[in-house]
Amino acid sequence: MGDASSLTTFERRESEVRGYIRAFPVVFDSAKGSTLVDADGREYLDFFAGAGTLNYGHNNPVFVRALIEYLERDGIIHGLDMATSAKKAFIEAFETHVLAPRGFDYKLQFTGPTGANAVEAALKVARRATGRSNVVAFTNGFHGLSLGALAATGNSHYREFAGVSLGDVTRLPFDGYLGAGVDTLDLFEKMLDDPGSGLDLPAAVILEAVQGEGGINVASAPWLRRLRQITADRGILLILDEIQSGIGRTGSFFAFEESGIVPDIVTASKSISGSGLPMSLVLLRPEVDVWEPGAHTGTFRGNNLAFVSARAALETYWTDTAFTDGVRAKSGLLRAELQRLADARPDLGAVVRGRGLMYGFAVDSDRTLARRVSAEAFRRGLVIETSGAFDEVLKFLPALTITEDELRRGLGIVEESLDAVLAAGGSEDRTLVGASEATD
Ligand SMILES: *Cc1c(COP(=O)(O)O)cnc(C)c1O
16 A cells, blocks of 8 residues: 555544544545545445435536536636526526426525535424424434434434533434334324323424434335324424435435425435535425525525536436436345345344335344444445444445446445355454454
C-alpha cells in the first residue's frame, strides 16, 4: 500500500466519530454505477449505495452531463431560498412526474440539505398545525440524529449521546414487533381512547413504511391503512419518512404508495437529488402548511446543483414504468436468491424481509454473523452494510440501476463470505476480518 491508500491522516486528525471508514477501511477515489475504486485501483461492487443516497448509481452519466453543462454556463450555485430557474424547473418536473400522476396535492418545503433537517421541519410544522406537542414514533424507527429527530429515533446507541432529555415522543411497537399474530395497532387505538393510558393525544405519528436502519422491517399495507384511519379519525397528522425507502427503492416512488394511503406530511432526502448531492424536501398537505414567511429558515435550502440533477433524475427515470419494472424484476431475483441462501442453511434460522431493492437477511441466532459477513465480503470486493439494533441484519441496498449480472456477482460474494465465516466458526473469531478490526 502506497501513501495514497494510507489511512493514517484520518486516524491522526479526524474525530473518533468517524464511522463507515472503520467498516470499509480504504481510501475511495472514484466510482461509476455500482463500482467503487480505491486509491490503489482496486474495485469494489457496491451493495450499499450511500445508505440509499445513490439509487441511480454513482456518477450517473446523465446527471454528470447536466451538472457540467449547468456549471459551464455559470448557472447559479447558491441562492438561499430565492427563486432560480433550476429550482423552478425541478418543482415543475416534480409536479409533472411525481404529484400529478399520483393525484397528490402537496406543497413543497425545501429545508436544509440533510434528512434530519427535513424531519425537524416536519415535526415542527405538525406541532404548530395541531397545537400539540406529543409525537408517536415506533420501535426501531430511524429519523436522524439532531435532537428533535433523535427523540423519534429508537436506537439507544444514538440516543445515549443526546446529552439532554429527548422528550415529547411516545414510542409504540411497529408492525410485527410482537410477532406475526399481533396487530400492534390494537394497543395504539386502545391507548388513544383510554383516558387512563397516559398517552397524550399526539400531534403526529412518524414512521418509515420500510424501516432502513432499524433492520428492514416492512409495515404491511393493511397495517398502514389502519394507521391512516386511526390518525385521520382523531386529527393526528401522519408523517411518512421516505428518506431511505423513497425514490424508487421499494419499487414505487414512495414506499407508502403500495398501501394506497395519503400521508399528511412526507419527508424525502437521500436519493431525491439523484446525484448524491445533498438535498431535502418536505411535502405538506396544503392545510398543514401553516408556516409564516421565514419561520423556518436556513442558509442551504437552495442547493441548485442538486435541483439540476434531481430534475434530470425525474425526467430520465420517471416518465414511464420502465425503471420501476426493472426494480421489480431485480427484486424478484434478490428475494429468491436470499431465500435460497437461508433455506440451504436452516440452522441459522435466517429471515429474509424487504421490498424492491431494500432487503434484509436477519440472523437472530448469532448477532455477530452479519457484521462478520460484511467484513469478509469487503475483503472479497463487495461493500455491504448491516442494520438492526444489534447489527444482526445483513442489508442489501444496491443501486436501482445495478445490472442483473452485478447483482448475481455480489450475491455470489455474499454466499462465499457467509460460508467462509461459518467455516471459520466461533462468533468471536476475527481472523477473517483483519481489515475491519476497528469496526464497532
Ligand atoms: C438517513 C435517514 C434520516 C436522516 O438523514 P440524514 O441526512 O442522515 O440526516 C432520516 N430518516 C431516515 C429514514 C433515514 O434513513
